Amino acid sequence: MRTYLITLVGLLFVLFSYAAAYDPLDPNGNITIKWDVMSWTPDGYVAVVTMNNFQMYRHIMSPGWTLGWTWAKKEVIWTMIGAQATEQGDCSKFKGNIPHCCKKTPTVVDMLPGVPYNQQFTNCCKGGVLASWGQDPQSSVSAFQVSVGQAGTTNKTVKLPKNFTLLGPGPGYTCSPAKIVPPTKFFTADLRRKTQALMTWNVTCTYSQFVAQKHPKCCVSLSTFYNETITSCPSCACGCENKHKCIKSDSKLLSMVGVNTPRKDNAPLLQCTQHMCPVRIHWHVKLNYKEYWRVKITLTNFNYRVNYTQWTLVAQHPNLNNVTQVFSFDYKPLVPYQSINDTGMFYGMKFYNDLLMEAGPAGNVQSEVLLQKDKDTFTLKQGWAFPRKVYFNGDECMLPPPDTYPYLPNFAHQNLVAFSTLFCSIFLILLVLF
Incomplete structure (x- = not known):
């Protein structure tokens, strides 16, 4: 019986490994x-x-x-x-x-x-x-x-x-x-x-x-122009095993010679963060035009020992089939299924930003994406403007839970604020005049 169970567990492990490889x-x-x-x-x-x-x-x-x-x-x-x-x-x-x-x-x-x-x-x-x-x-x-x-x-x-x-x-x-x-x-x-x-x-x-590893290697944070709330990466998104070894951004240890030298075992030296990820991708819904909308994407490196050469960023979103222009990144649509075109790959321009530097002041790259609205599906409600999946260098990044996404302010609430502001302004004018 014991031999049977060991064989079954081994078979399930192999099957799961192949499924995860797809x-x-x-x-x-x-x-x-x-x-x-x-x-x-x-x-x-x-x-x-x-x-x-x-x-x-x-x-x-x-x-x-x-x-x-x-x-x-x-x-x-x-x-x-x-x-x-x-x-x-x-x-x-x-x-x-x-x-x-x-x-x-x-x-x-x-x-x-x-x-x-x-x-x-x-x-x-x-x-x-x-x-x-x-x-x-x-x-x-x-x-x-x-x-x-x-x-x-x-x-x-x-x-x-x-x-x-x-x-x-x-x-x-x-x-x-x-x-x-x-x-x-x-x-x-x-x-x-x-x-x-x-x-x-x-x-x-x-x-x-x-x-490859039991934890993700990257995470995603979110923000919008219509809400001051920033949805941060989940806490310990990439595991907190290295939390006792992390270094604060103002630490004097960073001035030591050789601190940035990569190790043979590829052990990271991470900047202390809540998420403890080597890389964070920030997706910011920046502007909303009549027929277009604009997104700003920022990649930040929190690993003091790694320069990411020829990095790639893959995002899945239903409106990526209408990308109009990408600023300061190269872009290529990926079409895994002929009937669905909702996935694209962003990567750096050669000799410009194809190197994501180690953690520090220069450890980030960013771009903006202009997308034409699909009138049948476009909305800013219920987190529709945020990506469904994000990959960095081929590894899937952890997204925040959907219920924590920045919400779209209530229209009636906006009107109430605007009316109260107008009433106060009129009241102040009357005080000055009389």
């Missing part, structure tokens, strides 16, 4: 790892490994991706171009020519920019940073070349690696088993001849916020 706003988003065997060697093969980030708004930021797997036999890595294994392992049985890596479970990372030309490979050497497909398709690819020994020299003797893992730069990705697919075809430089790989297999890795 993103309805990006249903086809994944990172595909492709191995193309390009040539045979006396004891193995030379392969090109390519990583394509097909996620629309989730990228891999610095310190970059880390790829791992388990060899099926006693394979070794003789050489690598464009990447390197983090550990060599025990290569003592080899004499003379020593392999690059002898570990059963190698861990591979990208090379940093600026490495010597003879160590570079096409689409390599970006420090492991992968842009999202929706933001910058040309920068969403990473590749390296690997020479594998003791591996078999035919399609029938080569065994596929197992247990692929992808970190980027933290947990969250779950990878499928390797699967043999039709060999990749290539065109020569003059586009007159087509060649193909000797053997190709794919691995698909999907992201789950549930696997």
